Amino acid sequence: MDFVTISDIETAAGRIHGTAVRTPLLRQLWVPGEFWLKPESLQPIGAFKIRGAYNAIAALSDAERERGVVAYSSGNHAQAVAYAAREFGIPAVIVVPDVTPRLKVEATLRWGAEVREVPIAERESAAYAIMRERGLTLIPPFDHPDVIAGQGTAGLEIAEDLPEVDTVLVPVSGGGFASGVGTAIKAKCPDAKVYGVEPELAGDTAASLRAGERVSWPVADRARTIADGLRAEPSELTFAHLERVLDGIITVTEDEIRDTVRALALQGRLVTEPSGATAPAAYLHHADELPGGRTVAIVSGGNIDPKMLADLLA
Amino acid sequence: MDFVTISDIETAAGRIHGTAVRTPLLRQLWVPGEFWLKPESLQPIGAFKIRGAYNAIAALSDAERERGVVAYSSGNHAQAVAYAAREFGIPAVIVVPDVTPRLKVEATLRWGAEVREVPIAERESAAYAIMRERGLTLIPPFDHPDVIAGQGTAGLEIAEDLPEVDTVLVPVSGGGFASGVGTAIKAKCPDAKVYGVEPELAGDTAASLRAGERVSWPVADRARTIADGLRAEPSELTFAHLERVLDGIITVTEDEIRDTVRALALQGRLVTEPSGATAPAAYLHHADELPGGRTVAIVSGGNIDPKMLADLLA
Numbered sequence: 001m002d003f004v005t006i007s008d009i010e011t012a013a014g015r016i017h018g019t020a021v022r023t024p025l026l027r028q029l030w031v032p033g034e035f036w037l038k039p040e041s042l043q044p045i046g047a048f049k050i051r052g053a054y055n056a057i058a059a060l061s062d063a064e065r066e067r068g069v070v071a072y073s074s075g076n077h078a079q080a081v082a083y084a085a086r087e088f089g090i091p092a093v094i095v096v097p098d099v100t101p102r103l104k105v106e107a108t109l110r111w112g113a114e115v116r117e118v119p120i121a122e123r124e125s126a127a128y129a130i131m132r133e134r135g136l137t138l139i140p141p142f143d144h145p146d147v148i149a150g151q152g153t154a155g156l157e158i159a160e161d162l163p164e165v166d167t168v169l170v171p172v173s174g175g176g177f178a179s180g181v182g183t184a185i186k187a188k189c190p191d192a193k194v195y196g197v198e199p200e201l202a203g204d205t206a207a208s209l210r211a212g213e214r215v216s217w218p219v220a221d222r223a224r225t226i227a228d229g230l231r232a233e234p235s236e237l238t239f240a241h242l243e244r245v246l247d248g249i250i251t252v253t254e255d256e257i258r259d260t261v262r263a264l265a266l267q268g269r270l271v272t273e274p275s276g277a278t279a280p281a282a283y284l285h286h287a288d289e290l291p292g293g294r295t296v297a298i299v300s301g302g303n304i305d306p307k308m309l310a311d312l313l314a
Numbered sequence: 315m316d317f318v319t320i321s322d323i324e325t326a327a328g329r330i331h332g333t334a335v336r337t338p339l340l341r342q343l344w345v346p347g348e349f350w351l352k353p354e355s356l357q358p359i360g361a362f363k364i365r366g367a368y369n370a371i372a373a374l375s376d377a378e379r380e381r382g383v384v385a386y387s388s389g390n391h392a393q394a395v396a397y398a399a400r401e402f403g404i405p406a407v408i409v410v411p412d413v414t415p416r417l418k419v420e421a422t423l424r425w426g427a428e429v430r431e432v433p434i435a436e437r438e439s440a441a442y443a444i445m446r447e448r449g450l451t452l453i454p455p456f457d458h459p460d461v462i463a464g465q466g467t468a469g470l471e472i473a474e475d476l477p478e479v480d481t482v483l484v485p486v487s488g489g490g491f492a493s494g495v496g497t498a499i500k501a502k503c504p505d506a507k508v509y510g511v512e513p514e515l516a517g518d519t520a521a522s523l524r525a526g527e528r529v530s531w532p533v534a535d536r537a538r539t540i541a542d543g544l545r546a547e548p549s550e551l552t553f554a555h556l557e558r559v560l561d562g563i564i565t566v567t568e569d570e571i572r573d574t575v576r577a578l579a580l581q582g583r584l585v586t587e588p589s590g591a592t593a594p595a596a597y598l599h600h601a602d603e604l605p606g607g608r609t610v611a612i613v614s615g616g617n618i619d620p621k622m623l624a625d626l627l628a
Contacts, residue, residue, distance in 0.1 A: 021338050026356055027425075041583045042340055110343075128443040162621075265623070269355045269616035302583035306627065309579070313624040 004048035004145050006187035009152035012055040018152055019044075019087055020051050023154075025161050025296060030267040034294045035283055038158060039270050039301025047229075047302050048154055049080035049141070053220025055150030056139050057084050065090055070136040072127040074100040075229055076140040076265055093136060095127040107303075121166050141148070143177025143235035152180025159188035159298050166293025169279040171300050172205045172249065173230040175238030181298065190238065193247040193291050197282040199225035199257060204233050205242065206249040214239050226254055229275030229301060236256065250282040250289055256268060257281050262312050273304040281313035315554050317430050320501035323466035323494065326369040330467055333358075333401055334365050337468075339475050339610060344581040347598055348608045350411075351471060353584050355616025356499050361489060361590070362468055363394035363455070369464030370453050371398050379404055384450040386441040388414040389543055390615055391455040396427035407450060409441040413468050416556065421617075431591035456490025466494025473502035480607025481591040485614050486510035486519045487544040489552030495612065496559025507561040507605050511596040513539035513571060518547050519556065520563040526555050539567055543589030543615060564596035564603055571595050576626050578613065587618040 021043050025036040040048035057069060068091030071081040078094045080276060085092030092113040097120035108115055118126040131138050140147060145201075158165060166186050170178045175196075182194040195220070198205055200222040204217040214234060222231040234242060257274045260281035264270045279297040283290065335357050354362035370406040371383060380407030385395040392408045399406030406427040410419060411434035422429055432440040437539040445452050452462060456501065470492075472479060482499050486492045489510075512519055515538040518531040536545040548556060571588050574595035578584045586594075594611040597604065 021340060024335050024338060024356070026335060027358055029358055039356075042338070044341055044343055046583055265585050266620050269360055271579050271583040271585060306580050310624060310627040313627060314619065 002311040008149040047076035052147035052150035053080035056146040082111035142174030155181035155184030169297040174232035175234035179241030201225040227275040322463040361390035366461035367394035368398040371462040396425035457490030469495035469498030483611040486548035489548035493555030510564035515539040541589040
């Protein structure tokens with residue numbers, strides 16, 4: 001297994017400069033202790049995914065890149081690939097399930113991508129077919145070293161801005177973000193602890209780390225959580241990284257996630273999606289399971305349905 | 315008249331480093347044109363006021379500072395002075411009208427300040443009495459060169475992050491923020507235009523600039539706007555700055571402000587107060603009155619009443 005290195009992440013940081021926002025650390029004074037948020041919700045597409053997608057496309061050869069890219073996703077990864085492709089001026093095809101809400105399809109179309117709507121079961125095969133037919137490169141949402149290295153740039157920024165950080169909280173889904181951030185933190189701040197955070201209803205990674213091997217949960221089970229960005233499972237590659245870089249997993253409930261979306265809006269002045277509030281929820285509701293000290297929680301994204309946001313604030 | 319200089323603002327920038335957040339410029343891709351927000355709503359107290367308050371306290375002699383400071387305000391300036399005083403470990407007395415909502419009093423008490431509630435008409439005289447009795451220094455909300463220089467650091471950051479900026483939009487109330495930001499922009503980016511933005515219902519500065527002298531509006535008139543942070547009027551000092559540095563004033567309606575609070579939450583993922591949404595409202599609703607080009611609007615603050623936010627999003 002080839003692990004992503006801090007040098008890969010530093011290279012990625014040079015590439016994404018000027019495209020991804022260098023998000024600040026925001027000290028939160030309304031909670032006890034020394035606690036900061038890193039608001040990836042303020043990236044151009046509203047989520048950290050732009051870091052990995054842009055780095056993966058930047059890492060292609062000129063010839064590959066000019067032919068274009070393809071991705072299958074209905075969420076933040078779709079928008080990230082579409083946005084990054086537009087930045088490079090290259091074609092992008094995004095394959096989405098035909099049940100995808102219109103709003104999400106339009107958000108992807110906005111960046112000039114070609115959107116193909118297919119039955120949900122054919123999503124992956126359709127993407128591979130398009131890839132072969134048109135000579136496009138597939139940009140996966142997490143299972144790729146260049147994607148992991150790109151996501152890791154968020155960890156590098158934390159290490160630069162707060163070298164004396166004690167604890168970093170990062171959400172876990174497919175595991176690319178936690179793999180990259182954990183790799184950067186462990187390289188730059190070897191004494192700091194890195195915790196993954198999962199919804200209880202999509203707690204496959206906690207189960208897998210306990211078992212020492214990947215334990216798969218049925219898709220229908222993982223789909224129960226309100227945190228719709230945290231329903232994927234680690235790949236072999238990301239799981240190997242997580243076993244190396246995570247000091248533990250914190251599990252949060254649906255009510256804790258909802259409460260945190262509300263608190264981050266009213267106290268932190270940030271609009272977050274449920275997946276984005278998951279890591280902060282670990283600090284707000286499970287401080288007793290954490291080592292304490294200077295703690296940073298990453299807000300992974302802010303693409304929340306307007307009605308859900310209004311309901312959570314009412 | 316002594317004008318604040320770019321050198322004063324650069325000195326202030328050195329002082330506030332590590333206390334005020336260096337807020338990023340956030341490109342907004344959901345509107346036409348090249349448009350960025352500078353989210354001062356993400357400062358520790360939720361507003362730009364920390365810049366001026368901290369700089370003014372930092373500029374005191376050691377002896378003055380140790381005796382402590384006093385301010386009269388029920389809004390973001392109260393919190394800014396209380397917070398800055400705590401950072402220096404010095405006493406702060408905040409004089410507030412006895413009709414101030416409990417939530418705002420508590421927000422100030424949180425930072426360890428002593429809060430004195432007095433009848434609204436006695437607010438200013440009470441502050442001066444406390445100042446004399448206890449040898450405290452009064453930190454005014456805008457009518458002071460050190461406050462103006464501190465607020466100007468936001469403009470300096472814009473010039474550093476986007477040296478090719480064409481247009482800067484900044485809200486105007488007492489005029490300290492617009493004076494400082496305008497001074498910094500005109501010094502660093504002499505070709506850029508700086509526009510003040512006011513609510514139509516508190517449009518005294520537009521009237522004053524047209525008249526070439528300060529035109530006062532009755533307090534009751536200015537109190538009509540939902541933008542409760544924009545109800546003050548410029549002083550002689552700030553008005554002289556505004557005449558020098560502003561290229562014009564854009565006037566926005568109450569509905570445009572409300573619409574912009576909603577849009578910034580749903581599209582920009584930022585929680586803003588009505589005053590904070592006022593400068594962005596000028597870009598969203600009055601682009602035809604602006605010169606165009608690369609435009610930055612400053613979001614001055616995010617301290618919105620939770621019920622108002624929920625209502626605007628529903």
